[in-house]
Amino acid sequence: MTALSEFRPVMLVTGVLVGTLGLAMLLPALVDLAADNDDWMIFVSAAVVTMLFGFGLFIANRGAPKGLSTRQAMLMTVVSWVALVAFGALPFHWSGIVPSYTDAFFESMSGLTTTGATVITGLDTTPVGLLFWRGLLQWLGGLGIIVMAIAVLPMLQIGGMQLFKAEAFDTAEKILPRAAQISTSITLVFIAMTGLSAVAYMAVGMAADDAVIHAMTTVATGGFSTKDASIGAFNNPGVEWVAIVFMTLGSIPFLLYVQMLQGKFRPFLADEQVKAFLAFLGVAILMAWMMAHFGKFHVGLEGLRHSAFNVVSIVTGTGYSSTDYGLWGSHAVAFFFIIMFAGGCAGSTSCGIKIFRFQVLFEAVRQHVAQVMYPHGVFRAHFNGKPIEDRVVASVMSFFFLFMTTFVVLALLLRFSGLDTITALSGAGTALSNVGPGLGDIIGPAGNFQSLSDVQKWLLSAGMLLGRLELFTVLVLFLPRFWRS
Numbered sequence: 001m002t003a004l005s006e007f008r009p010v011m012l013v014t015g016v017l018v019g020t021l022g023l024a025m026l027l028p029a030l031v032d033l034a035a036d037n038d039d040w041m042i043f044v045s046a047a048v049v050t051m052l053f054g055f056g057l058f059i060a061n062r063g064a065p066k067g068l069s070t071r072q073a074m075l076m077t078v079v080s081w082v083a084l085v086a087f088g089a090l091p092f093h094w095s096g097i098v099p100s101y102t103d104a105f106f107e108s109m110s111g112l113t114t115t116g117a118t119v120i121t122g123l124d125t126t127p128v129g130l131l132f133w134r135g136l137l138q139w140l141g142g143l144g145i146i147v148m149a150i151a152v153l154p155m156l157q158i159g160g161m162q163l164f165k166a167e168a169f170d171t172a173e174k175i176l177p178r179a180a181q182i183s184t185s186i187t188l189v190f191i192a193m194t195g196l197s198a199v200a201y202m203a204v205g206m207a208a209d210d211a212v213i214h215a216m217t218t219v220a221t222g223g224f225s226t227k228d229a230s231i232g233a234f235n236n237p238g239v240e241w242v243a244i245v246f247m248t249l250g251s252i253p254f255l256l257y258v259q260m261l262q263g264k265f266r267p268f269l270a271d272e273q274v275k276a277f278l279a280f281l282g283v284a285i286l287m288a289w290m291m292a293h294f295g296k297f298h299v300g301l302e303g304l305r306h307s308a309f310n311v312v313s314i315v316t317g318t319g320y321s322s323t324d325y326g327l328w329g330s331h332a333v334a335f336f337f338i339i340m341f342a343g344g345c346a347g348s349t350s351c352g353i354k355i356f357r358f359q360v361l362f363e364a365v366r367q368h369v370a371q372v373m374y375p376h377g378v379f380r381a382h383f384n385g386k387p388i389e390d391r392v393v394a395s396v397m398s399f400f401f402l403f404m405t406t407f408v409v410l411a412l413l414l415r416f417s418g419l420d421t422i423t424a425l426s427g428a429g430t431a432l433s434n435v436g437p438g439l440g441d442i443i444g445p446a447g448n449f450q451s452l453s454d455v456q457k458w459l460l461s462a463g464m465l466l467g468r469l470e471l472f473t474v475l476v477l478f479l480p481r482f483w484r485s
Helices: 003-024 026-034 040-060 070-088 090-095 101-112 128-151 161-170 179-203 208-219 230-234 237-250 254-261 266-270 272-294 300-315 330-339 355-373 390-416 421-432 454-468 472-478
Strands: none
Touching: 003 026, 003 040, 003 070, 003 128, 026 040, 026 128, 040 070, 040 090, 040 128, 070 090, 070 101, 070 454, 070 472, 090 101, 090 128, 101 128, 101 454, 128 179, 128 208, 161 390, 179 208, 179 237, 179 254, 208 237, 230 237, 237 300, 254 266, 272 300, 272 330, 272 355, 300 330, 330 421, 355 390, 390 421, 390 454, 390 472, 421 454, 454 472
């Protein structure tokens, strides 16, 4: 196979995805047209350019060999994601809502990776079409992340994701016969959950346009809001509880929802990852409540609500804020910094390290301790009732090492670029974990990323991509061996 023909399947898939993104740009154009806003012409222009490139690339590569090798799958994942971000930035740049393409690229990257960090100020007065586009980017990104997590990452055996390969496709117990059917079923569940979220938001008093946009970014655990003060701007406990419920639902494997619709409730109730995730949330909320209550920042049930909301928002990587928890004291700052790395479940829209990796690590440590105590015993680490292979443990440990190394390198680069220590550390953490707000006065819950330099924004954009694509997928492209036949 020649080098050119090897790239053709990658370009074919990328062309389809970019062309589809161009079609999606017509939706905010219709929203602006209905609102009598001239920005609809910007979206139509961006849609035409994006579709010409995308479908042109598709036509040029028709007849490419079907199927993808591991190398092609890795390359396709990175190339398509960067291409989608680059074209998704066009409406932001051409509208003038941001001053430069760097800012537009940052906003688009934050959207599609469902990070939720923003450089736009004055969201309360931003045209509704642009607000809808931000929400739609996160919604599409969240859906793409789920499909990637069940179809691509297990095949690439990245960071222990091969644990979920057999569950999805390889055995007689697979939930549906073909990958296409699984993707279709998940898409329908995703749409239904978004609709339920929008209805729930409207039921507690949110306006229809705000409800739809927040529903998209809540289920996608993205965190883009229509207000500068995020969810806190609504000053509505009902809104916050609706967000808590759907942020949590968005962080649970969507394959389990498909199985529930088929009448199979046992997998959901027995899933060790889900139980560990919900238990972690419960403990973290209790700890945050104690900080808020005994520190006299938010007492009683109000403290419980703010603690639950902000813990769920940070752990799931959504990034909404209802109050500036950075004011709760240095211990609270350290607490929220630590939990931002946790993440939700694999196969969900959530981000971060993911709960299952902590479980695999714990099981490996427990096995090793037992082996030390009983040298002649035979012990096996288990996950969801199945033995964990040694290569899965090695893959997970490699992921932890690479994640922490990348975090340190990114934090140092941000520090050397002129940021203070807290901003650099939390900026690196929030980018790699795709959370959104960082800590401190600049990028904390009450701030945003607009004042950062172009270099810092490009560094954080790279961090968001690395975190979303599970590190290995991107970094392996920089190895000369990857490009050798």
